[in-house]
Amino acid sequence: MQEIHIVDIRKLTEIIKSKYGYDFTNYAISSLKRRIIRILELYKFKSVDALGKRISEDPVFFEEFISEITVNVTEMFRDPSFWRILRDKILPNILLNNKRIRIWHAGCSSGEEVYSMAILLKEMGILENSKIIATDIDDQILKRAKSGVYTVKNMELNEKNYVRFRGENELNRYFKIKNGLTYMDKSLVKDVSYRKQDLVKGGVFNKFDIVLCRNVMIYFNQNLQNDVLKKLHESIFKYGYLAIGSKESLIWSEIANKFIVANNEEKIYKKIKE
Template identity: 60%
Template sequence: MSDIEIAELRKLTQFISERFSYDFKDYAMSSFRRRIKRILDLYKLKSVDELIALLDSREGFYEEFVSELTVNVTEMFRDPTFWRVLKEHIIPNIMLNHDKISIWHAGCSSGEEVVSMAIVLDEMGILDKAKIVATDIDRSIIAKAKEARYSMKNIEVHRKNYQRYQGKHALENYYDEIGGEAVMHSRLLQNVSFRKHDLVLGSVFSKFDLVLCRNVMIYFNQTLQNQVLHKIHESLFKYGYLAIGSKESLIWCDIAHKFIVVNNEEKIYKKIKD
């Protein structure tokens, strides 16, 4: 099919907003268009109008659509040096003044990042002192994250990342292989609360020492990024830390002055003003 017109995308976002009360209009247009095109190919639809008709008529299709639209390829210990900085600097700094730590994974996807965090905390001997909240807009991906079962086909990638992170043990110490899947030990997630939350329209629901919102905002335009960053700023304790993706930045955002850069390489910031 030919390229999707902006007018068609506007019609689609308008329909979703009215029918499902979700606002996609401020998603980065090139990324949104690419993903919609993939969905049309996947479901063998000839046009955006056909997609709208399907969303309108088929029970449960909207959830499938959101899953496909927000699909996020992720790995355990992705960017191993980032996890080392967390282990060696950020988490010890938080624990200097606290006997507990609260962490929010905003846009947790299928949970590999949450599992990685649990392993880091476990190896630091403070997993039992952590309260972790993991949220995503997609209900089905949250259900997957809760199960913490990952295909053995991908385990080599996770294992190499863990080795580069310089973990204390072997990754095998943290899962059982069952039916071609690595089933992570349930104790890793005992202090994790998974919930559906919309970063765009959802409210501020708690305060955290550390927020990870990595590789989520690359899909948003500047307006939406600003909205989300305001919400995250409000969700952080003063002197709390924010980690974003390696291709993301706070520099231009209108609350940039309320943060200082702690590690520019790994995109870690510290809130210094309420």
């Protein structure tokens, strides 16, 4: 593995910012560094400078770069206990005062979490009353999310998670295997709106009853986390919910006092103040 310096990373993020408007300046440095080294090796660039030159000259390559620099490792029903709490406590609570549930998956990656949600809603009998918006910074991954095609190997893990979640059926009721790939039942997500959106640069575009942004902000530094959390706070109705990753925390953010803990173990927060 080659060693790269922070000044090289800074130069690269400047090129990207001025040419394309994406701002990676406040991404968490050690994972960003590993992603850049990975890209250097994958495309056999000799240096970060060479990568920067290619990016500034080639917008098509830049799209590929975005796909590779973002982390897209995800699972269906990751943390099964989270999904149980959602089904048994949080969503019923939202339904006390609402007929419809408006849901935002912020940073939806390859879409496994969206399918998990759709399956959960279907099993609760409320999929038709729900509106899901799923966003990601990466066009390529949004295409994959929409296609609902996953590897058999990943689906084995998803099935294990689903069993731990204690779903109503077998997960294989929701997909078919063809030519060594699994194809999700697309009717589950027919009303889902998939959109390209950058949490860093993008503004507030709608309001939701629950926002899921799990293991997305871990790639940001604390300042950027704070900025993004302010936007997420604005995007949630009063008494709506925010779900973050099980090892993330609101404690350090400015909006911490505008939420109360709905479930500490699963890191689900309820907005109590505008």
